[in-house]
Amino acid sequence: MSLLPQLKRRHFLIGSAGGLVGAAAGLPAMAQEGAALPDYVAWKDADDLIVHSMQTLETRRGAIGSGLVTPSEDLYIRNNLPAPPEEIVADRDAWEIAIEGVAEPQTMTLGALKTLGVETVACVLQCSGNGRAFFDHETSGTQWSVGAAGNVIWTGVPVRDLVAAMGGVSDGMDWMTGTGGEEIPDGVPAETIQVERSVPRAAMEQAILAWDMNGTALPLAHGGPLRLVIPGYYGVNNVKYLKRLAFTAQESPSKIQQTGYRVRPVGEKGDPSQPSMFEMSVKSWITGPLEEAGTGKVQIHGVAMGGTAALEKVEVSVDGGANWTVAQFLGPDMGPYAWRPFVLITELGQGTHMLASRASTVDGQVQPEMFEPNERGYGHNGWHDHAVDLTVG
Ligand SMILES: Nc1nc2c(c(=O)[nH]1)N[C@H]1C(S)=C(S)[C@@H](COP(=O)(O)O)O[C@H]1N2
Ligand SMILES: [Mo]
16 A cells, blocks of 8 residues: 555646546545536536535635635535525525623624624635645545635624624633534534534634625625634634624533544544644645646746735745745735735746745744644645646656
């Protein structure tokens, strides 16, 4: 099985040919190439997406390109539970949300919420398991390569404004807890499957309750009518179909909080003492060209994110990391939580070149070469595994 890591790292992610190599080698079916889009996301761009399952769709690496904003049609999908029915977005302003753990708790409609304040923020939405496919050990879960991430513009009410309108957070409430609106089937204990996540209370400073994404009403598939968005935090904390926002003394008792999304050594079970997938780290990856290019001038494109801090620079290597050149950012800076497309224009001779990118933040974080494995394959930002082999000639 010594071929396995090689295949996973170098070949399967690059389009359908790689998928066939994987299948022929008897690897588990990682992507249903050509599978039709599920009904609830039928409006998405099938050509730009890999359908891993009904609940998990990934943006193709090449489709990311130099996209400053990820079109909604291309944005990945990750549902832990089946999405709620379309009815919940029929009358958006009638959607109700309970606000708890504040001086004056109340349940209010989305219509009323819209009167409390509004802000627009651009941020990366990224699944904790983005990059999971690059680990050498067998990881359970969707084998995402780079496309469980997108840069999205959200509009909604700042949680700060909401809290201020309700007399402030009650004493001792150290956590901000969001509860998803999926229906829990009868007989199933809610905490076993409910998407309920708690984050440190300080995250309320940048969090918003969003009703609009990329300039249109938030689609059901991405959490409409209302979603908790926490810029700088991994996807799972951005609770969709938000029905409750509570400031709580403890972390949620839900399984997804207590044992899920916990970083631990390979082979170990999740438990609440381990680090949770909260803040994202600095990361970048090449988005093109991915397989072949002609000799001469080439534009090497990619995207880079700082996680919670602004980017300082992105460097690109065309020789597997021996030499690095600072790339040029493309387009406007949309703030510390957004990603920035970059490009390096260079000349390449015939042969195979290993293209890599390495991002750094203004506060000194640098994307590492290697990333230590962890049981569930969370948080991979190692530049080596994210590199691509380009054949020129
Ligand atoms: N209510 C609810 N919120 C949720 C989820 C979910 O299944 N239900 N999945 C989480 C996970 S793991 C991720 S990565 C993101 C995915 O967001 P997207 O489907 O809009 O891309 O939503 C998060 N919020
Ligand atoms: Mo996720």
